[in-house]
Amino acid sequence: MSEEVVLSGGEEHIASAISEEVVITFEDVNKWYGEFHVLKDINLSVRKGERIVICGPSGSGKSTLIRCINRLEPHQDGHIVVNGVNLDANVKNIDAIRSDVGMVFQSFNLFPHLTVVENCTLAPMWVKKMPLAEAEQIAMKYLERVKIPEQAQKYPGQLSGGQQQRVAIARSLCMNPSIMLFDEPTSALDPEMISEVLDVMVELAETGMTMLCVTHEMAFAKKVADRVIFMDFGEIVEENAPDEFFGNAKVDRTQLFLSQILAH
Amino acid sequence: MAAVIERGARDSRSTFAKIVNDERNRSIFWQVIVFGLIGYVCWYLFTNTAANLEARGMSSGFDFLGTNAGFDIAWSIIPYEPQDTFGRVYLVGLTNTLAVSLLAIVLTTILGFIIGVLRLSHNWLISTMAAWYVEIFRNTPLLLQIIFWYTAVFSVLPRPKQSIDIGGIGLFELNNRGLYFPEPQPGDLFWITMLAIFVAIATVYFLAVWAKRRQLTTGERFPVFWTSLGILFGLPIVVFLVTGSPLAWSIPELKGFNFQGGTSLPPSFLALFFALVIYHSSYIAENVRAGILSVSHGQTEASYSLGLKPGWTLRLIIIPQALRAIMPPLISTWMTVVKNSSLAVAIGFPDLVSVFMQTSINIGGHAIEIVAMVMLFYSSVSLIISAALNYYNTRVQLKER
Ligand SMILES: Nc1ncnc2c1ncn2[C@@H]1O[C@H](COP(=O)(O)OP(=O)(O)OP(=O)(O)O)[C@@H](O)[C@H]1O
Ligand SMILES: [Mg+2]
Numbered sequence: 001m002s003e004e005v006v007l008s009g010g011e012e013h014i015a016s017a018i019s020e021e022v023v024i025t026f027e028d029v030n031k032w033y034g035e036f037h038v039l040k041d042i043n044l045s046v047r048k049g050e051r052i053v054i055c056g057p058s059g060s061g062k063s064t065l066i067r068c069i070n071r072l073e074p075h076q077d078g079h080i081v082v083n084g085v086n087l088d089a090n091v092k093n094i095d096a097i098r099s100d101v102g103m104v105f106q107s108f109n110l111f112p113h114l115t116v117v118e119n120c121t122l123a124p125m126w127v128k129k130m131p132l133a134e135a136e137q138i139a140m141k142y143l144e145r146v147k148i149p150e151q152a153q154k155y156p157g158q159l160s161g162g163q164q165q166r167v168a169i170a171r172s173l174c175m176n177p178s179i180m181l182f183d184e185p186t187s188a189l190d191p192e193m194i195s196e197v198l199d200v201m202v203e204l205a206e207t208g209m210t211m212l213c214v215t216h217e218m219a220f221a222k223k224v225a226d227r228v229i230f231m232d233f234g235e236i237v238e239e240n241a242p243d244e245f246f247g248n249a250k251v252d253r254t255q256l257f258l259s260q261i262l263a264h
Numbered sequence: 265m266a267a268v269i270e271r272g273a274r275d276s277r278s279t280f281a282k283i284v285n286d287e288r289n290r291s292i293f294w295q296v297i298v299f300g301l302i303g304y305v306c307w308y309l310f311t312n313t314a315a316n317l318e319a320r321g322m323s324s325g326f327d328f329l330g331t332n333a334g335f336d337i338a339w340s341i342i343p344y345e346p347q348d349t350f351g352r353v354y355l356v357g358l359t360n361t362l363a364v365s366l367l368a369i370v371l372t373t374i375l376g377f378i379i380g381v382l383r384l385s386h387n388w389l390i391s392t393m394a395a396w397y398v399e400i401f402r403n404t405p406l407l408l409q410i411i412f413w414y415t416a417v418f419s420v421l422p423r424p425k426q427s428i429d430i431g432g433i434g435l436f437e438l439n440n441r442g443l444y445f446p447e448p449q450p451g452d453l454f455w456i457t458m459l460a461i462f463v464a465i466a467t468v469y470f471l472a473v474w475a476k477r478r479q480l481t482t483g484e485r486f487p488v489f490w491t492s493l494g495i496l497f498g499l500p501i502v503v504f505l506v507t508g509s510p511l512a513w514s515i516p517e518l519k520g521f522n523f524q525g526g527t528s529l530p531p532s533f534l535a536l537f538f539a540l541v542i543y544h545s546s547y548i549a550e551n552v553r554a555g556i557l558s559v560s561h562g563q564t565e566a567s568y569s570l571g572l573k574p575g576w577t578l579r580l581i582i583i584p585q586a587l588r589a590i591m592p593p594l595i596s597t598w599m600t601v602v603k604n605s606s607l608a609v610a611i612g613f614p615d616l617v618s619v620f621m622q623t624s625i626n627i628g629g630h631a632i633e634i635v636a637m638v639m640l641f642y643s644s645v646s647l648i649i650s651a652a653l654n655y656y657n658t659r660v661q662l663k664e665r
Contacts, residue, residue: 072565099571109566113584113660122580123570129483168566175570 029078056231102172110156142170162193182213357616368540376548401546414535414611444516447527451510460503532613555590
């Protein structure tokens, strides 16, 4: 799958500007779905500006892990601290975190009854109490950044998958988040649309955004990631710099997984 | 040379073929044929019937509407006396039908939404009970339910002397003659309160417009809902009190064997109303449930992940999308309520079909004219409702590629 994707602007790893400040901390986090132990003793810390790619077999808990960061899923044990705020049942904390953490879904989840620009202005207007004119100005800025300003007045159903996903990215960016989460943003897309979305994500990485991205696009991982995390059966099995990770994985399970996805 | 001639021949053939094969022309052609056939059948039926009636010496035409009906009607919204005309009987039937239908539509919609939402409840007991409600009332015939409410509930109630005092405050009395309740008797100054109600509605409307504009320009929000509620109730109540409470109530009181004063609804009305509300609410509940479920969970997650609170998510994301799925079947259920109210015939509620198509035809004849007038009423109501539906659909239709 990944070999065909060509990213514009070469293959070299783009420079990262990681600061010392830790923005996400997982401390002995455990989560269960009923009896099913989906996250096991997760420890992870992410620094500001860091770009992390998470991969692993289906059902290994990747989505669950990043959905815990904006508490779309509650965890039962351990601590998750995001931007200095401890995530618990406190509704005020959850609201604060969610408006500062953007999320992009595999299935886009655009609001089909609103135009592209309305999708982008909704949250700034309601959550940040922004006047319409200002919200629209910001929306257009980000729609230009994802290269579809001309689609602003259309409805999501009138766009291609790649365009929809770029709108979804713009919609998140309109809230001016400090962290962006991506859950397999390209796996619902036809091959020819994958690179247009990845290009936008690479450009976002160049701006110094903190990013956690669940993806199996190895070209993207090599170019952008500061760290690659491999998950299996709810555990973080291995984490390493991309060169090390793809070049000589230490753990057998990782090697097996890599050989499987590269064999595609 | 031969090739040229052949080409020419094919061309002349193809202009004809072009016209015949054009999709638009074809559809026009078929429409003309169909309309022609319908027109012919109508004309044939009309002239034939008119000729037959004339041959038997029966008059046709609508003159009978001006003549005396001569029979009584058990219950009517508008005043009616036996010496009134058949035209008046039509109006009485029509208003009775509209009264029970409109009341049933309002209540069945509210009840349907409540049951539909309850069916989605996480509480097992509640959702199961709602499911049973839907399954029981949707899967038994409406006529059976109407007769059940009439014969097994409302006509076997105690006599007026032993009336059931609903609420225990002596204002709502239920017995085998119907439901008795107070009747408002507006005083001279009551129009000022009515005026205040209109002023309040207008104020709320402009308040909503203003609040929306203010949010668009400054981002500030205004608690429109609670303020509106305050204005809607507060203003009329204050005006009512200031003008000296110009509204008297006639209270039903037991005098001898029956109640005097107040006003009442007969058992047949109550039975029809209950059956219509309960039967159709089970359909609406299903529509509401399906409509809410049709909005994927991803929409909620996307909304939450943008920082929109649950209340806003419901209002801005879920409800607008669910309504698109709910409205069309809801409106057609309303149409069905109006049509099904004609089953009133079975329990003798004086609806349009009962007083006009049954009693009037039995007494005065003119079946063709009367059937036509009744059909005209039902189809106009349906057409008005479906016009509203079409308007709604074109306004909210999702734009797809
Ligand atoms: N709401 C839920 N209730 C019960 N089990 C769930 C729920 N959501 C996920 N799971 C289970 O938790 C496990 C991890 O799910 P998760 O979606 O995090 O996996 P994933 O690594 O993202 O997989 P994929 O690559 O298929 O997206 C899976 O076995 C899944 O079946
Ligand atoms: Mg997943």
